[in-house]
Every structure is written in structure tokens, then in C-alpha cells.
Amino acid sequence: MDEMTQLRELRADAPVPDRAALAPGRELLTDAIAGGSRRGRRLWADWRITSLGAAAAITAAALIITQVVDTSSNPDNLANNLDLSGPTVTLNRAADFLEEAKAPPEPRAGQWVYTVEVYRKPELAAVENIASPDSSTTPSWTPYADPEMEEDPADDAWSARETYRAAESLPDDPAALLAEVRALYPAFDTEQGREESSTARTFRGLSTLIESYPLSPAARARVYRALGTVPGVRVTDHLVRDAAGRKAIAVTFEVPGSHERQELLLSPSDYSYAGTRRVVTEDHELEEQGFVTRMTAGDVTHDLARTTAAVVDARGQKP
Template identity: 50%
Template sequence: MDEMTTLRELRADAPVPDRSALAAGRQRLVEAAGGAAARRGVRRLRADWRVAAFGAAAAITVAAVLGTQLVDSAAPDRSGPASTTGTLRLDSPAEVLNRAADALEKQQAAPEPRDDQWIYTKTVMAQPEGSGFGRFSYAPDNWVPYDNSAAAKNGKDDDYRTARQVYRAANELPADPARLLAEVRSFYPTGHTPESPPEPEAVHSFRAMGLMVEAYPIAPRALAGIYRALATVPGVHVTDHLVKDAAGREVIAITRKEDGTHQQREILIDPTTFGYAGQRFVVTEDYTLRLSSGKTKLPPEKFKAGQITLSEARVAAAVVDAEGEKP
């Protein structure tokens, strides 16, 4: 019996913990991958990623394989993916995101969910092969009330917004990209203390826009405006070939190097529908990370360019009438 099977059996009867309870451990993993500068903005990854809960054994697995290399297996395709607007060349973020916006603006929006409805999502997290644990994936189902006012009032996270708050705020965003970016930054504010210092404007914009893109549900026209503004954020790029998400799907990666770190953050978009597909953190250059815990020095971790340190894919999302209901 391999170690991964043993871990699964050990927690077979354990309840799945709330995602917010595991956020701190996930934050520490990202900080380790990104270095000291990442800590200025990583506090907000608790909300950015909205990670489905791992469970205690899975969290141990993540820590154990964090340094294992996982490089994109998708071969570069310079001809571009097929999409609802025809062949799409991955030359520039403006080309990709504006074409995506054009397609979204032709879609009809569904009615806004009722306050008593729930948002169902299914998220896949994957770990690389090559570790002693083998390949690991986790795909939890999650239900959150559309009007989750109680959680918002209880300060679940500095960046936590209910689905209803995000849906309505997105619908009210201005068309002008600069004004839209300013309003989204205000909606997801940056830090203002020595422990959580302010982010540079471009860093703040990309983080906040990532949260908006990830939101579900969001009206197509609102998402179109967000894409057009996202293309104007300084430092934003598009990978010139499709990449693999945690579910193994080929997707478009809209990227920005995390200031002061050795990694980039990627917002993943479906190349056909232009909907949100997931997020990744990818190492941009070879480097060695040296950590210590008190007086104890830990063995250095070596990271290689192209290595994926964190990856998540949303494989299902729907509005349902009750917790536990699936579409």
C-alpha cells in the first residue's frame, strides 16, 4: 500500500474542514515559494484563491511535495486556440482580453440569483508526480449562500465579499478602464499598516482584478469590462501557448510577475468560452530558498523555472436552490 492510499484511509471518516480554517497554512506555503516580498501581498491569497479545503493529511502532502517540479506539458501552439471568435492568436494580453470581451458582450445574462439561493462550485487541486506520495488531486464540492451576509459581517477575511456583493459591484463598474481599475482597488483595498503595507498600484490592480474575474456568478457584460481593464494593467502578459490547469485542461494564462519574487501569478481562462478556469503560481527563474525555524536551519529548497508551486481549477459552478444540491 502506498503512502497516499494510507493517508486517504486515515481521514476517510473525517469531516471536510472549512476553507477559511486552512487558509493560514496555504498562505505559509505561498510565502515560502515567493520569498519575503511576497508576504506583503500574500495575506490576500486567502481570498484570492478561495481554495477548497484539503484536510489535515492533504495539507501535509502539499508541504511535502512543494519543491517537486511540475512543468507545463502543453506543447506551444503558435497558431492559437479555437474560440467563439475564431482562431485566437496569443500575441498580447490586449488581443486576447479584448477579443474575449467582444464575445462576452454578445452573451445574454442570466437573472440575478435570489437571496435564498446557493452558489455551488467544484474545485480541483493537483500535486505533481515524482514525489513519494505519487500524483495527488483533490476535488471538493462547496456551497456558499448567495447572500452570505453573516460571514461578511464576521470578518471572515479582509478581502471576503459575498457573491451578491461582487455581482452587484461588477454590474456598476464604469466602462473607462482607468476608472474601473480604481473602483475595483477600492472594493478590494490594499493594506495600510507596517504589518500589511500598501501594495504598488499595478500589484494591487492585478490582485483585485483576479478576485473579480474569479467571482461567480458574474454578468457577461460586466466580465467583458473587467477583461478590457485587466489588459491595461502594467506588467500583464499572456503566455504564447495554452497551458494545463489542475484538471488537465488546456487554458489561456494571463500573467504578471509578482514584484520582488521569483514567481508569476496566472489567471487562467477557458479558450472557447472565455470564462474563468482557475489560477496558478509558476516559478519564473531558477533559485534556491533557504529557510530557518528559530535556531534550526532547514535544508535549502531548489526551484526551477517553469515549476508550478500552486495550481487550482474550477471545474463546475452553478446557482442552486439548496445546500447540497448539484446541477
């Protein structure tokens, strides 16, 4: 039995302390999808258990653990009854799983969101491979609450706190939730000059929420149920590999005329956000700034994996 499991079992019968009790013992969003006229985007204190006050330290640490997502866990530890037969069944089962999870408290103002993401360079069949690293790892710290950002009506970016609270306020009914998401993320003109379709806008908004951290299990469950009802959303019938080499569920959507499939990757063990990919669906030529690139079906043009997400007490701190 690993230390994490032992620690959770030690916590099982302990009462949940209030914030004052936890204070002595103890904050997103990636920019994966651009756009949106409203503001939208993206703890573990170093602990040592001593003989004096061990019970209090265990209680505080156990609560903190629920706010840490380590998506580098065993990729073969699949969720019970994992079913990849279609978006409705897959995402409803994910929602069922999340609704059984205990929700950690909302982070405090002054805390930070720590994430680690792995970027894998594009894999293009028609482009000669250049000497560069296959992947890069980027850690980042973002304040959970950013009063200056939140109080500026002209700022198009959301703090993690704004996203968390917007997700908490979403309705249970999938149709009502989708309407609210479209209100949160208005349409924008695509780079091809076409107005973004309602369905593409809906998928973008839902993806933005799913990529956000933190998000309560209940809010994530509601978003998953709604995502399963969006026309054009599919689930790949087998697990794929993300940029970190882990197995992942691929929830996909192809924007008409884009020649690419967007893939929202979820962990098959706990349905947390694992990353994003964009995959070319048909051969075509892409012209940018006078340069023409031959794109081949199967090319991966964007590949990102999130391996860690946590709320910490200070910038520079790691869980």
C-alpha cells in the same frame, strides 16, 4: 446535436418568464488571492419534463442553463478569432464575445453557489516525489447571500452577492474601473515585508473579481478590457494545460522580487474563469520556518482548475 443545444433551440422563441413563473420550477469566491481590507470573495434544480406543462418546464430549464458554467466542455472548441498575440487584443476579443452573451438574472437570496475545483500537487524539480495523489477534487456550496457576513463591518470576506453587485457597479472606462478596483482592494504588506505595489494590487483585485461566481457577462467584459491595460500583464502565446488537463489561455503577471509568475487561466471556448497557477520564473532558494527549498525555473507551486460552477437551490444539490 447534443441535448444542451437542442434545449437552447427550443427556448429561442419563448418569452422570458418572470421570477414568479420560474419559482415552482427551479447562489464566491475561491480564496486564490489573500488579503484585502474590504470584504471580498466567493442551478440547476433537478428537472423532469412531463407531458403536462412541458412548455413551462422547458422555459424554466433554459433560463437556468444560462446560470451553469460547465468548464469541462470540449477543450478544442475554440472561440472564433482566438488571438494570443498580446493581452490587449486577447482580452478585448474576450470582452467582445461576452458582450454578445445574454445575461441571466441575478440569483435569489437563499440560493447557493456550487463549485467543483481540482487541485494538482506542486511540481518541484528539487523535491523528491512523495507517494500522494497527483490531484484532488473538491466540491463546495457557498450561500449566494449571507446577511450576517454582509452586515458585519469587521468581516473582511465578501459574500457572492456583494461581489456580484460591486462588479455590476464598475464603470465602463478602464482607467476609472482600475481606480475603483484599487479602492475595493486596498494594499497589504507582502510576506517579504514590502508594501504591495499599485500594479500588483490592481492585478490581485481584478483576479479576485474574475475568479468570482456568478458574474454577469457585461461585468466580466468590463473587467477583461481593464485587465488588458495593466502594465506587466502578458498573455502566453500558446494554450497551456490546467490542473484538470484542459487547454487554457494563460494571462500572466510577475510580481517584482517574487521569482514567480501568476497565471490567470481562461477557457479558450467561452472565456470563463478556468483556474490559476503559479510558476517559478528563476532559480532561487525559499526559506520558510527554518527549512530551505531549492526552487527551479518552471516549477509549478500552485495549480487549481475550476471544472464546474453553478447556482443551485439548496446546499448539497448539484446541477
